[in-house]
Amino acid sequence: MMKQENSDVIVIGGGLGGCMAALAVAKMGYQVIMTEETDWLGGQLTSQGVPPDEHRWIEHFGCTSTYREFRNRVRQYYRDNYPLTKEAKENDLLNPGNGWVSRLAHEPKVALNVISDMLAPFVNSGKIKILYNYKPIEATKDGDTVQSITVVHVNELAKIELSGHYFLDATECGDVLPIAGVEYVTGAESRLITGEPHALEESNPKDMQSFTYVFAVDYIEGGNFVIEKPEQYDFWRNYMPKFSHLPLFSWYAVDADDTTKLKEFTLFPNEQQIPSLFTYRRILDTNNIDGALYEGDISLINWAQNDYFLGPIIGVSNEEIEKNLKNAKQQSLSLLYWLQTEAPRLDGGKGFPSLRLRKDVMGTEDGLAKYPYIRESRRIKAMHTITEQEVSKEIRGEKGICTYFDSVGVGSYHLDLHHTTVTNRSFYIPNYPYEIPLGALLPIRVKNVIPACKNIGTTQITNGCYRLHPTEWNIGESAGYLVAFSMLNQVTPHQVRQEEKYLKEYQSLLLANGVQLHWPEDIDL
Template structure:
């Protein structure tokens, strides 16, 4: 990085242009804030674009609304209706990553916000107990950005680490959180990452993918029933899927008149496939790069396995989806990141109903909603009996994200979004999904704009006004599938639910 230093001043600095980052931008700018989003990759949208996870997990039906609802409606309209995006059994909303990226790009281009791509976070500006912005490396020069509010929206929680904001990484102990299903002792177990691949079927055979040096395809033999030496799901702790079931998991729709249904596939398979240990992402830059390289090799090895041992050479890497030389996504799918120590933790008891009820207790400061189950990806949980990690969680119910879980306990000037909110390791299994991250980002953007308007800290924002602004934007703050934001009494119904009605 050269000696040249540029200085910018904005109202709201958003570090990371993923799901939360782009949603925060769109909300804050429509409230009049001067916003800058800094994103290292050339695409906005994070998980659902640059990381290739182009099948929405959760928030089915009318749940969610807001920017997430607008995005889902746009995908349905692009492909010709709700049925046209129900192409894989993993999701009711599937799409091409580049189509989603174009939607976010165009939505931001129509606003007054500015996006800076290709910039790398190198330092966080901290003035005693306050975050005042950050410094980036961009084009060989340093750029210092000062802001009234900074939003942590990176994939890794890097703002927390560089800003010395207290955070957790790994599993909390039962004594620390009081969660019934937390381990006795805290440890460094985190969810696996995945380097997703978008595959295309080519009649006559796709381009062969070579087996990377040092990779052993035997590790994949239990990913389906085809090569399972022991045909007992209990032994492997997962269902043994047929090739047909595996393939129809995540088929994607395709744009264009010449496209053939069923020729595009998202490889993000949870069983003995391309999940990879993520601990190295949170070490040195060299350790992160090494981890990502190894994760790519794992994915390429699985594609090679599909082409050879599974006998499907017609499937290969789609070469026209990502602007990358290796045709893999720009980012890994990071399921669990550093999580801020918040004003109030979001714990197991907040998402798992008590006494057999199907509804969770209402969070008075709820600002976003989700409905996904406590889904944790650990390759260690699909080993033979006696060798497993052993995570097993109860059924949860639709839940809220409280604003107090987005605020650092001790540090001002910062709002945590994306997967860095103050959710425990257990709750991260349901709070990490794409719709929830979009809605968290929208709430973060609204809160930041209010703090700018009133000249106050994010923790001093009037939560009732924040909730009213989100309702006005069509975003749910209490889960309710019976009253979508298209109905005239949407806001009134939401307020009644918030009050316990």
Template structure:
């Protein structure tokens, strides 16, 4: 049977236009590849646009280090739109809260400047693959997309299974890796986390936008409250516009996105956290339930939420379709906390991210293509209602968890990376998704332009090093280093050496590596191991030279 001829071709095709997809497309284009970015919805941006959640979840060092030049440029451009205001919305959950329209403008302009071809309103429906190689992907409008390398950045991890690659959903189970936060026993694919269908609301004091009770309001009413069960086992109590009874900041400013009148906030709270459904296998049913729950929450806020003056309800809350970019003020798509995850030889587990006594970083994972950091943030899972908040240490993105088992030209580029459910819950937030996508995009471009299989990053040390050099040249950190910024001429050398284990000696105890200080005995041993990993002569490690100079010596 004849196959359709490709109608769109590129070096790299990124399928899925969330933050991971955008970052992948930008990284691949920056590396010199021709890039097509496909998004099923009306706009790119995912969490910060169509999911109406532009209150960035990030690590505590984001303002000073631990972010790529590309991610920092995104944040800086958003702030420039607001005249340099550090946190335009003033939401207390994040250092940077802003409006979805601004995010869309910034991302569209950045992609256009990078000459990325963007196709919206289309999603993959079929993939023609053989021997681990995807030849082309057919989209919903009949477009046939061909590329040397494909990146799966879809919200649910759709492309990998379409092309015949194995994926997992839900929990691997505690028996698989001994993770204490996995569900007990064997794998449970149904144990997916709750999701949220966000909505944007404005506050108009004195107005009344109350309407009839929505569907299932009486059934859902018992779930609706300002109070939430805390990760610490207690109940956290909040009020609408003032500090709560136990001193917690106001509900309204939690994820406030606009601080000028009319103020704008996104509803993403425990009360509209929708659990017990299957947003991957039954998206229509799950999404209907998610919208019903958020509609009930809006009605409760307008009519029954306790006021500071002793009354009930805030009728001046108006759903904001203009801000959401939709007809009704609800997000265009749900905020999903997990997707299908690719199967790899060895997934990242919760153990890999855990704090280690005497170390400032999580355990060293070979083949780093980037950094990110967030706690393990597991919301209620179907059949397992208890949430999990687990501290982690700063961690990295190892190259091999982007490559599906058996893949020749497919990479994971979002929260579908090869990680367990527990570990993926720390990678999934805004900065993590961007960092994963950026790593995948750089790898995709190098594989496409050099005509190499993507698995070479796992099997060929020279190819891995070439990808890592591409990344550091673009200002992407490969290790957690607090005191060597991108404008330091030693940035590339320090991060390449650190990614190969050069800070696994005395320097492991602190994120500052003090490049001008001489190495100790354990540092010298780590530098020699890093030299071997980099293909350099370990005898280059001169104990009389400073650490930074030695790092430059072994990566030349």
């Protein structure tokens, strides 16, 4: 007989959006059951191994107070637990890895500990119950309302039917949407539908952004840590993308500022001032450490060279999903082998055998992240769909930031589209800071399923900025407060947006809990 459990709110997915949704609901006094497909909470920051991509105002404004608390806790974690140098310990803006992709490049396990600590009072008191290693497989529905979602353990046949008033989809791929009957889109929309200048002429649901299996390495001078040659190495070593005249495994990648050009990189800092990819996502800089605690700096490898765009893992058969996941793992391991054995060095030699795969950093046997870094999810058909015209700096011009009457948060990032699986398109479109409209969190029909991460009502193009760490955090937090407010006032989330009285009260609740709704009027754009 299948086990059954009930709670006020069911959160499916324990990434950043899911954790913050659960936290918000629990703070409002309601009970939450949260499931997570891996054994680590934290999604992008932890099980996917991606340091936070953030905007340039992040140290001062442009995120929720809990996200700022998280960042402060990460820095304090290093001060309290690590033998930092005097300079590092006294640095209010400590960047543990001094990676140049982020002002707070840090180890995944530190993020895991900090997020767990933030949830701990509510987990320990029983307000939040976490089911690790469970994923959703089916749902029961009554018209426009979902009654239950059944989850299954990833390694066993154990199933649990979860019922509640509201269901929040915080999965990385929007896995609740198809089983719950929520209308959604995937891949690329057509220009006819969205009016976006960079959209395709015809929609293509399978033309999705690449995903990546991230891995961690350190560098031990004089060591030889060359891994066994991956079975697909010869394929990946010689693979030539159609958007380049060079092999994928080279020191050239698409220039972020001009995606029609290639830009040269290398592994380490150098006198020629060629950008270093090792320091790009470096998460531990031994210059911050007093003594020889670490043998070498640690970096996360999430580059253009291990973006997998040969096929999607959404909307295809299970066999196709498994094939693409395996190929993506082989691509990442092949990149490591190429770096260790054949990558051209600036001194004229080849290979960096002193690069060591740090399996312990990612907590896996193969050294790859527990879950692939997912850039693009299924996206709900929403009451309001955010388009390129609302975010693009070029299109908006003197109109500046697009504001919404129903804003539930803010964020900022380029419209960053990595190479897609069919057309291999990529963009890096300058943006204005943006707001998060409540309408983008509301499905067009289903009443009690709310997206809580990158599955909100964006287009493929605007997903390129709304998918980032602080924005997903904000989406999840606002979604959690939304369903708690709805239960408290015995209204539906759709009514909250429709009726001014409830919308103002809900937005006041967000403000009282540190959710910024609008950008400062005097912000330097």
